[in-house]
Amino acid sequence: MNDLIVLYLYAAAALFFALGLKLMSEVRTARYGNWSAIVGMVISIFATLAAFEIHRVDLLVLAVIVGTIVGTPIALKVPMTAVPQRTAMSHAFGSLAVALIGAAEYYHDAPNVDPFTMAVLSGEMILGFLTFTGSSVAFLKLQALIPGRPFVYPGRVVISLVNLGLAIAFAVYLVLNPSRSFALPALAALSLLFGFLLVMAIGGADMPTVIAILNSFAGMSAAGLGFVLDNKILIVAGSLDGSSGLVLAIIMSRAMNRSFINILFGAVGGAKEVDERGATEHRTVQGYSVDDAATVLSNARKVVFAPGYGMATSQSQHVLKELADVLQARGIDVKYAIHPVAGRMPGHMNVLLAEANVPYDQLYEMERINPLFPETDVAVVVGANDVTNPAARTKPGSPLYGMPILDVDKAKTVIFIKRSLGAGFSGVENELFYNENTMMVFGDAKQVLTELIAALKTK
C-alpha cells in the first residue's frame, strides 16, 4: 500500500484514540470511548499489515492466538478487587513487549545505528525493562504473594542510584560505540535489577501512585519505540498513555501530600515508626456494640459511608450496599465518600462499589463530600484509616500532616468499624479513635455490617 495512505489511516486512528479518551471523561459516554479506541486500534493494525509484508504469518497467527487465550480469561474473570494486580501485570507485559522489540530492532540494525536512534533505543529499553520488573513486583505485592511492606536495607538509595547510573553509562557507551553489542545485555540486566529494587522498597498503600508512574513509563517507552521505527501512531498512542500515567500520578501524590521522590524512595509504611515523642497520656477508647451502632443509625437522617482498602480485602462492598438499601428503605439519605487514594489504584473504590450496584451518583469525591460532613448525622468508616485521621489537619509534627483527608470527624457521630486498634499504613495512630463522637465497633467489616443489617431490622 502507498505509504501516504498508511499515514492517513494512522491519522484517523490517532483521532479515534483521542476521541476515545475524550468520551471517557464521563460515565454517560465512557463506553463509546472504549469502542472509539477499539476502532483506532483496528485501523492501526490493518494499515500496518497492508504496508508491511509479513513473511512468517504462522508465527503471527500463533502469537495472536496465544494473546487471545491469555488475555480473554484475564479480562472476563478477574474480580474487581484484583483489578490493581491485573493492571500491574498488563504494564509488565506491555513494557516487556516494547523492550524486547527495541532489542530486536537494535540487533537488526547494528552496527549501523546512528547516535540519536541509539540514544532513544537505550532510553526506551531502560524504561521498558525497569517497568517490567517494577510492575511484576507490584503485581506480586498486590496479589499478596510477597509481603507488601517496604523491603529496606542499608544504603538502599545509594545502591539504587549507582545501579541506575551504571545502566545509563552502558547506554552512553552504546551511543558512542553502537557495534559493541555486549553492552546491551548489561544494560538490560541493570535496568531489570533497578526496577525490582525500586518497587520492592515501596509499601502497599503507595501502590496507586506507583502503578500510575509505571503506567507513564510504559507509555513513554512505547513512544520512544515510535521514534526509532519512525511510526507516527506509536508516538501518538505512547505519549497519550505516558501523559495519562503522569496526570494520574500527580493526582495521587497530591492526594497524599507527598512528592514522587518521597514515594519512590521514602519507604513509608510497615517499618514501625516511633510514636510521636513518647505520648505519655494514656487515652481510652470506648468500644460499642453492634446494637448501639444500629440504634444511632436508625435515628439518623443523613449517613455517609467512607470505605477504604479494608472493604476490598474483606469483600464487604456487597454487604455495605445491602446496609445502604436497608437505610434508604427507612428514608435515610446515603452517600459514599471516596478519597482519591483509597484502595490500591486510582479509582479502585468506585469500581468496587459499582460492582456492588451502588449508583454512581451516590459516590462523592473528597472535595464534594467534605463540605457536607457538618450536616451529616452518622459517618461510617469501613476499612479506611489514614485518610480519616484528623492529625493530618491538626498535628504539624505528624507524618500525615498536610494530607487532604475525609473530614468524617465533623459528622455528628462517627461509627468506625475496625478489627483492632492498630495504626494505619502510615504507622500513625488515628486521632479519631479518641474523639467523643466516635463509636468504635470492633470486628471483621463484613460480619459487623451483616449484624448491623440484622439489628436494624428489629428497630
Added chain:
Amino acid sequence: MELVSQIYNDLPVNLLIFVLSTFLGIELIRHVSRLLHTPLMSLTNAISSVSFIAALIVMAETTNTNLLTLATIGVALAFTNIVSGFMLTERILRMFRGRPNKEERKAQQ
C-alpha cells in the same frame, strides 16, 4: 549515510507529534472523572499496546530466527494487553449505573 539522513529528516515532525500528543493527553486525562480512573487505566493500557504494530514491523523486516522469536513474543504480549485491556474496560464500564428508574425501584420493593 542514507539511513541517518532519513531519521533526522523525520525527527522534527515526530517531535512535534510527540509534544502535541503529550499536551493533548494531559488535557484530556485531566478532565476524566475520578469515578473512571480505573477503567481509564485499562483503556490507555490497551491503546499503548499499539506497540503490537512495532512488533509487526520487526517481524516484516527480518528473517533471523532469534529476532523473529523476540518479535513473536512481543506480538503475543502486546496482543494479550489489547484483548484484555479493551474487554476489561467494557466489563468495568457496564457496572457503572445511575440511580435505578421508577420501575426498577418498584421491582426491588
